[in-house]
Amino acid sequence: MSLRALPALLLRDLRLAVRHGGESLMPLFFLFAVLILVPLGVGPGPNLLATIAPGMIWVAALLASLLALENLFRPDFEDGTLEQWWLGHLPVTGLVMTRLLSHWLITGLPVILFAPLAAQMLYLPDQALGVLMLSLLIGTPILSLIGGLAAALTLGTNRGSVLLSILVFPLVVPVLIFATGAVAAAADGFSPRAHLGLLAALLVLALTLVPLAVTAALRLNIE
Amino acid sequence: MSLLLEARDVTFRRQGDRVFKPLDVELAAGNAVVVLGPNGCGKTTLLRLLAGILQPAEGAISRHAATAFLGHASALKAELTCRENLEFLRAFHGTPGISASRALSRTGLTGLGLRPARALSAGQKRRLGLASLLVSPRPIWLLDEPYASLDDAGGELVDELLAEHLAEGGAVALSTHQRKPKLASPAGELWVQRAPLEEPA
Structure with missing residues (x-):
């Protein structure tokens, strides 16, 4: 088994993402569309916005990560690239993790980088900004992992976006609760450690189990 | 044998x-x-x-x-150029063979290295598939x-x-x-x- 396949795959995924340009930036545009439109709807008062800021940023990040899921495995499935993973000399679970990493780099990382701007737009208290970034850093990989599992399971269905969303939503509820809990606690001046600790535990759990489950789900759909 | x-x-x-x-x-x-x-x-x-x-x-x-499988689906990325496709496969399968440009000329695709795979005809795609066998010999x-x-x-x-x-x-x-x-x-x-x-x- 050659581990050289992993950086090669990562590089190609990122190159494809750059070549798709607009499509890859969709999640980020979506995030800011929500963050700009909601204050117009509920009224721009700083007190109200500061209260709902953690929840809004997180819900927008969650929905943004859903946007790119349909393209996680399906193009590879349709053009025959995916079946090449099973030729026997490639570490399939490693390839799955590489693909999920590239998904996170494309959808998760830009959200984290632009989170300070989003926080400013919604009057999030300054002492909560660090915790918001940290919660996104721990939480968005979980979104990519769970989303990847749903995408792998629905690969055989005909463009199963609805099924995909139904599978993802219950699984990401804990992520949303602990992440927004951490940011809200920090904004109110309390310690966010308990929430962040539970979030990190969820990440460890997802990181351990999901790649194996994704590998099995892809294998089922290849057959 | x-x-x-x-x-x-x-x-x-x-x-x-x-x-x-x-x-x-x-x-x-x-x-x-x-x-x-x-x-x-x-x-x-x-x-x-x-x-x-x-x-x-x-x-x-x-x-x-090691096995190489060439199926109906060509396992090529339409958005990448022929050369990029071959260079990816060369690194991906871990057994580098002849270079991408030599594989292209061997399969009669000389001069198409910078063309996106999307713009190839069906026959040219098959040829590119054959070239992919040459860049990672198995x-x-x-x-x-x-x-x-x-x-x-x-x-x-x-x-x-x-x-x-x-x-x-x-x-x-x-x-x-x-x-x-x-x-x-x-x-x-x-x-x-x-x-x-x-x-x-």
Whole structure:
């Protein structure tokens, strides 16, 4: 088994993402569309916005990560690239993790980088900004992992976006609760450690189990 | 003669039914096998089984060397250029062979290196698929209809590449409808027969 396949795959995924340009930036545009439109709807008062800021940023990040899921495995499935993973000399679970990493780099990382701007737009208290970034850093990989599992399971269905969303939503509820809990606690001046600790535990759990489950789900759909 | 791939009594089940009658397949170094049979008898399924993409429902397959599988879907990324596609595959499969530009010229695609794979014709895509076999050499070639959508020159190119591969100690199994490979030593033939429907027990 050659581990050289992993950086090669990562590089190609990122190159494809750059070549798709607009499509890859969709999640980020979506995030800011929500963050700009909601204050117009509920009224721009700083007190109200500061209260709902953690929840809004997180819900927008969650929905943004859903946007790119349909393209996680399906193009590879349709053009025959995916079946090449099973030729026997490639570490399939490693390839799955590489693909999920590239998904996170494309959808998760830009959200984290632009989170300070989003926080400013919604009057999030300054002492909560660090915790918001940290919660996104721990939480968005979980979104990519769970989303990847749903995408792998629905690969055989005909463009199963609805099924995909139904599978993802219950699984990401804990992520949303602990992440927004951490940011809200920090904004109110309390310690966010308990929430962040539970979030990190969820990440460890997802990181351990999901790649194996994704590998099995892809294998089922290849057959 | 060293055996590169052995399959004993293999078959595959789809929705519980056998796809084809159990088969024995042996591929030794320097051997070519042509998989024959009518449409829908399971030729592609057999090749995918041999490649390891599918797991046999019955029987056992042992592979003693790395395999390359070239199917109907070309396994190329339409948005990448021909050269990028080949360079990716060269690194991905971990057994670098000849360079991407030499593979392109060998398969008659000289000068198309910077063209996106999307802009190739069906026959050119097949040729690019053949080039992908050259950039990452693996001893066992499993080719699903390699002659499809190729012109006469393309068919001869496939024959030449097969002959070179066999001379280097490789083995080939390929399915075909159009033409049979013209090789120095005649290729073995393997008929795939559709399995009769089983009576529910």
